Amino acid sequence: MKIIAVFLVTTIISFLGSIHPGPLNMCVIQSTLQRNLKTGILITIGGVLPEIIYGWLALRGVDFFEKNEVVFNYLQWLIVPVLLVMGLSALVKKNGKSTDFNQKDEAVSVLKGFSLSMLNPQLLPFWVLVLLGYSNYEHLHITDWTHELSFVLAASMGACLLNLAYALYADLKRDFVFKYLNYRSFDRVIGLAFIVMAFFQLLKNLEFF
DSSP: OHHHHHHHHHHHHHHHHTOSOOHHHHHHHHHHHHTOHHHHHHHHHHHHHHHHHHHHHHHTOHHHHHHTHHHHHHHHHHHHHHHHHHHHHHHHOOOOOOOOOOHHHHHHHHHHHHHHHHTOTTHHHHHHHHHHHHTTOTTTOOOSHHHHHHHHHHHHHHHHHHHHHHHHHHHHTHHHHHHHSOHHHHHHHHHHHHHHHHHHHHHHHTTOO
16 A cells, blocks of 8 residues: 555664754754753654654745745754754763753753754655655655645654664663763763854854765
8 A cells, every 4th residue: 555655764764863862862862961851852753843844844945945045044043053052062061970850851852942943944855855756756756635644643753763763772881881981071971062063153154064
């Protein structure tokens, strides 16, 4: 059935497309190591919701992207200060590991994941290109609402599975990581990583590459 083919192929594409290091999976790894597995899972849940949103927008067609291009340009600039703040806050952070967790922290974790993923406007053109590719294959060409539903659910499923894998692996390797790094040193490494991401995003926005 086409609906199954669309779901499986889109899940694989979403999974593979999420492998590269980015703000969301870095945050998932950091939070899992410093807090606990539950925090990483909550950030993952928040982070995959924009995949559904951008997948749905991609289904609305290239016209939507062209008419709202300025919005996505602003998002590309907005992610720069967000990454800088995250990086600097990690560098100046005084405390290391924290295990206290309440309902407010849960909501903040979901919101953090959602914000980092939502500020990734590359998701929309990525899924638009995928859909254009699907149009060349009869078994993947999306023609009705069931195919659309399968597509948007799979777009989030692949990213969810990948980030859950990151969280589980980080949780498994926590003792190994902190055998060689204390919590303060780990904060510095993560902080510098976010700042480097902000720098490269800035260069990209300025069209240096």
